């Protein structure tokens with residue numbers, strides 16, 4: 289006998305509310321997830337860090353730190369990427385690209401996505 293996994297679509301937010309708040313962390317029938325709106329894109333990630341299981345979606349978001357280079361090719365010190373934004377896990381500081389879920393330096397480490405779509409003003413996840 290094999291188990292059957294039943295998934296279903298659930299409306300979790302209005303797009304207008306998500307746009308205003310930019311991030312909503314919620315529990316959908318026992319599944320904790322983070323819902324994000326950034327650069328006109330919507331993403332949903334499981335609220336489980338791939339490092340040691342921390343509540344990654346409850347971490348702050350910030351522009352990706354980059355090394356600036358001056359015209360004379362010397363270091364201009366640290367700066368921030370104009371569009372890349374990372375989620376910073378509150379437990380140990382691992383950073384993940386908000387839109388791709390990828391860890392900043394290790395491509396094998398990434399957040400687990402939850403299927404999400406927008407229908408009119410409804411943001412719907414499949415869990």
Ligand code: FES
Pocket residue numbers: 337338339340341342343344377378379380381382
């Ligand atoms: S659990 Fe997220 S960085 Fe360690």
